[in-house]
Amino acid sequence: MYDNELADITAARRGNTAAFTRLVEAYQSPVYNLAYRMLGNGGEAEEAAQETFLRAYTQLATYRLGRKFSSWLLSIASHYCIDLLRRRRLTWLSIEDDEAPAEALASAELGPEGTMLQTEQEQTVRKMLGTLPPDYRLPVVLRYWHDLSYEEIAEATHSTVSAVKSRLFRARAMLADRIGQFQVAADG
Amino acid sequence: MAHDYGEQMSLMLDGRLTTQERAALEAHLATCDACRARWAAFQQVDRVLADAAQAAPAPGFATRLAARLARESQALDMGRARQARQATRRRVIAGIGVFATGAVALVLLVVPMLLTAWDGVSDLVKGASPLLNSAVASAPSLLGYWLESVARWLVTLRAVGEASESILSVLAHSGRPILAGYVLMLLAITVAWVTVIRSASGRQNTTTLPVLIWL
Numbered sequence: 001m002y003d004n005e006l007a008d009i010t011a012a013r014r015g016n017t018a019a020f021t022r023l024v025e026a027y028q029s030p031v032y033n034l035a036y037r038m039l040g041n042g043g044e045a046e047e048a049a050q051e052t053f054l055r056a057y058t059q060l061a062t063y064r065l066g067r068k069f070s071s072w073l074l075s076i077a078s079h080y081c082i083d084l085l086r087r088r089r090l091t092w093l094s095i096e097d098d099e100a101p102a103e104a105l106a107s108a109e110l111g112p113e114g115t116m117l118q119t120e121q122e123q124t125v126r127k128m129l130g131t132l133p134p135d136y137r138l139p140v141v142l143r144y145w146h147d148l149s150y151e152e153i154a155e156a157t158h159s160t161v162s163a164v165k166s167r168l169f170r171a172r173a174m175l176a177d178r179i180g181q182f183q184v185a186a187d188g
Numbered sequence: 189m190a191h192d193y194g195e196q197m198s199l200m201l202d203g204r205l206t207t208q209e210r211a212a213l214e215a216h217l218a219t220c221d222a223c224r225a226r227w228a229a230f231q232q233v234d235r236v237l238a239d240a241a242q243a244a245p246a247p248g249f250a251t252r253l254a255a256r257l258a259r260e261s262q263a264l265d266m267g268r269a270r271q272a273r274q275a276t277r278r279r280v281i282a283g284i285g286v287f288a289t290g291a292v293a294l295v296l297l298v299v300p301m302l303l304t305a306w307d308g309v310s311d312l313v314k315g316a317s318p319l320l321n322s323a324v325a326s327a328p329s330l331l332g333y334w335l336e337s338v339a340r341w342l343v344t345l346r347a348v349g350e351a352s353e354s355i356l357s358v359l360a361h362s363g364r365p366i367l368a369g370y371v372l373m374l375l376a377i378t379v380a381w382v383t384v385i386r387s388a389s390g391r392q393n394t395t396t397l398p399v400l401i402w403l
Contacts, residue, residue, distance in 0.1 A: 029244045032243060124236060144240065169194055172201070
């Protein structure tokens with residue numbers, strides 16, 4: 001939360017686009033990162049992040065003051081990404097398919113920050129996330145990149161703490177089963 | 189073969205084990221090679237994910253979004269204006285409905301009061317009233333009749349008030365104050381018209397009639 005965030009939210013609710021732009025600038029990275037980690041593609045992440053902020057702009061009246069604004073935005077982004085993945089049936093990426101991440105990187109419209117992501121470690125991370133079903137991938141992203149608690153993840157994903165606990169465990173177990181393969185592939 | 193400690197390991201990574209649970213897991217890991225290997229794999233996954241960088245959009249994201257917002261805000265504003273017009277129309281129709289219902293209710297309430305008062309005055313003038321039989325239709329007797337009429341309606345209103353108190357206590361919990369208002373209105377109208385009908389059918393003791401209805 002930054003200084004004057006509440007004032008900007010109130011002004012944005014009244015249609016002040018300058019105030020809304022300040023909110024966008026403050027939260028563009030976490031929203032984009034969530035979309036990028038969920039979708040694995042820079043171009044789709046840009047579109048998803050824009051769509052998230054457009055939805056936030058039109059739904060600002062429904063935002064409850066007192067709730068973390070970042071959590072509210074991440075909740076919108078989460079639902080958009082999950083819906084997109086379900087619609088496109090992009091649930092599983094094969095670990096043997098080296099083309100998919102490469103294509104994703106090639107199509108990504110990344111700036112200097114994006115260039116930094118084209119490392120071996122980054123490719124390993126993207127392959128790991130790509131093997132997870134979206135419902136397991138989402139709590140992992142929210143936990144590791146956004147440092148949300150189990151309770152916050154449950155609220156953002158409209159699920160329960162016990163479901164979050166179970167999904168995180170299953171996701172880690174799936175990744176632990178193949179961590180050796182991921183790292184060998186990255187080294188090769 | 190690793191034992192069933194996977195969920196405990198996951199919770200351990202997030203710092204969600206109690207001191208006792210943590211000690212139990214560590215004691216088991218000290219004695220089980222398979223679970224120790226599994227725990228090492230969990231920790232490796234945790235390190236890789238925890239060390240991953242935060243992705244950021246290409247520069248100019250806010251500007252691109254502002255341009256899109258400006259493009260799409262026209263359609264959005266048109267939709268908002270249409271919704272506002274529909275909401276205004278709904279409010280006007282609802283207002284007319286409430287006003288018409290209130291006017292009808294008022295007429296239904298006032299008419300029986302006027303009828304009973306008119307009957308009384310008419311009886312006095314025609315000499316059919318018992319009051320007139322015992323005295324000349326003078327100003328004091330006319331005043332007496334009006335006082336009796338007012339008293340009669342006060343008793344009626346009190347009876348309605350007592351009845352409505354118990355009804356309100358039930359309806360107050362229904363969360364529908366409009367429904368409670370309509371029920372009370374119907375109650376008052378019913379009492380008023382029953383009074384008129386009973387009065388017209390020849391019952392003389394109309395003063396106690398409303399009370400008897402509700403007791």
